[in-house]
Amino acid sequence: MTTPAVDVRSVGKHFAGVRALAGVSVELHPGQVHALVGENGAGKSTLIKLITGVYRPDDGEVRYLGEPAAFAHPRDAQAAGISTIYQEVNLVPMRSVAGNLYLGREPTNRFGLIDFRRMHRDARKVLAGYGITVDVRRRLGELGLGVQQMIAVARAVSGDARVVIMDEPTSSLEPREVDLLLDVVALLRRRHVAVLYVTHKLDEVFRICDQVTVLRDGRLVHTGPVAGTTRLRLVATMLGRDVDQIRRHGATTFDDRQLEATGTPVLRAEGLTRRPLLDDVSVEVHAGEVVGLAGLLGSGRTETAKAIFGVDGLDAGTVSVDGGSARRWSPAAAIRSGIGMVPEDRKSEGIVGELSVRDNIVLAALPRLTTAGFVSRRRQDEIVNTFVKRLRIKASSLDQKVGELSGGNQQKVLLARMLCLYPKVLILDEPTRGIDVGAKAEIQSLISELATLGLGVLLISSELEEVVEGAGRVLVLRDGAVVALLRGDDVSEDHIMHAIAQASEDDQAVRAPAAPEGGL
């Protein structure tokens, strides 16, 4: 085997006592594309930052071209030949394509001015090397995201990059643009560049990558050739589940009985489409039923929730509650119809940190509590006291700012905000993410209890255990479309993982029938 371009040797990294990475070793070889996969918080970005010199490892070392690498700054890594392409395009949309390509290193003439003619000529030549033909004088912002991403790649790689790190480069691209980008990756491989390819999309791993490394909770859980693994095995390792023996009744505190409700659904969402994120997703929730939405990150779970709640505009689709629908669908209309939602991003979309616990709880109920412009103190305090007691929200006083509470208590405040509207349907997007074990257990048993009382719940979680044990029926999403509807005994981690993996395989077969399929 050749000398690895980058050799990461059992590195570890802690942040304020919390382990971000421990004992992770990865080798990147020239001419190989190395996939790095894992769910959120697995440590992928920490690993990238250790390689590019943003962070220094606490233990272990990073070697570059056989020498210990001690980059003090990402700039040094870049100068040494390690280029990084981030998820979001880091270019200047108002400048020309060529201007972006040569940003900060524009060719100059003998007067020290930019030699535009040479810059445009060189830019055309460089881009042609990637099969991109655009007018290099056009403003970058006028081009599609895919082309922009490609120009970011060209910019990063031009010069003498020996290692290219791509952080989810296709997350905002259309399928056609993805194809173009993967061609560029293949080109890099032919030029003997070592590529680290971070992605959530399994089909890309199997289409373009040679090696794959799976991180989970800061540890390396699998590394090896792509040809030696299967989609199912990858999904299982990413989610921390054993394919052979999937445990039942683990750490969750959901009620065991999961009734499958029948009759008229209380919530019916049909044909939700928002290109390119959602494609014809339909969801039904009955009263007293918990429906799970499963899928990998970026599969359209949150987008489905937001579509039902009227947050984002839709290309197509209808939402009705108890058979009725509003003409102009918005969060306010959804709330009036009896839908409640607790968003995924607690900090940026949920709490109003500067307001008190009391004000945060009654926020959505304000229109109902207001008479002639004034809030009824008595009714407000009744509600607040009821739910603080009921959900055991721990705050020093009701006047404490919500921003000062723990994550679990903030989450309970958000639940209270929706529950005090007495909704018919409650959408919970990652209700237990990032909160402590105790609060997690409380929220899980609350969900079961609410369903028993007749509430319809749509439960989104990236923890399979939570979906399987919490929900009676599970919809599996992939790439913005429903790929499976599991009910009854079919609701198992095994089946969900099969659905995710199976869908990838089907898709793969359609797109590239000749691709080599790996066995176990």
Place this chain on the structure above:
Amino acid sequence: MTDALTARRGRLDTLGLLQSGGVYLAIALLLVFNLAFTPNFATVANLRLQLVQVAPVAIVAVGMALVIASEGIDLSVGSTMAISAALLPLYLGYGAWPAIAIAVLAGAAVGAVNGSLVAFARMQPIIATLGMLVACRGLALVLAEGRLTEIFDPVLGALGNDAVLGIPVSVLLVLVVTGAAAVAVHRAAFGRRLLAVGGNRAAATLAGLPVKRTLVTVYIISGLLAATAGVISTARQGASDPSFVGLLIELSAITAVVVGGTPLSGGRVRIVGTLMGALLMQLITATVIQQDLPDSTARMLQAGIIVAAVYVQRGRSRA
């Protein structure tokens, strides 16, 4: 470890105290200084003069505080004053009260445009209201044909110079406006909506609050108050002067808001603090003038205080 934590906590508390009470402390210091060193400071006539002079800024600043709480800013207040001043003499023929009503409604209209640009056209508040700053001053000059018009009207004269129970009418108006704003913010549903929209717009939207209506309302209030300040200024001067009335008042108002402890980042507001901020700036100017120092000194002092106020807030927000 524990000691270091306590020490840091202690420092932060001092900062917090400075932020919430700094403006009162500064006013107290200035009053003490003036009582000791400025002859004829503690006379009824002088104190009344200070209050009357601060009235327009104080009224505008209260509106500004509400806009800033919504995570916005209103630069068009001075030009709105000019429009209201320009309209007064045009409609005085129908009587003083109809003319005042028209002037104030024009302010509301300017606010409605500002609010619509921000809420519906999703323009940045600073850009939207900067445009209105230019446009409205121009419109005011067109309305008044660029002229200063002297006004001889008993009602306006009374507004400018009379007193009720020894308190000048304009000062009473400041008290009413401040009181109403404080009630609206701390007691009424509007205040909760405002602080939620300013504190976390996404959360307010997801809670089903009428975010756009709230934004438009807050700019309308600011426009109404600015036009009211325009009427007061005109009444006091006895002349409609659309070229100069309210010139640069947006800066004084923003200063009063910030010095009064309202952060520019939105989601929090101090109405009484804003009033005190305006008063502090007025006291600084008065002190400097009465000590026979040049006006430029007052400006530099004010600049220093603004920087200090923002610094204190920065320390607080990092906590």
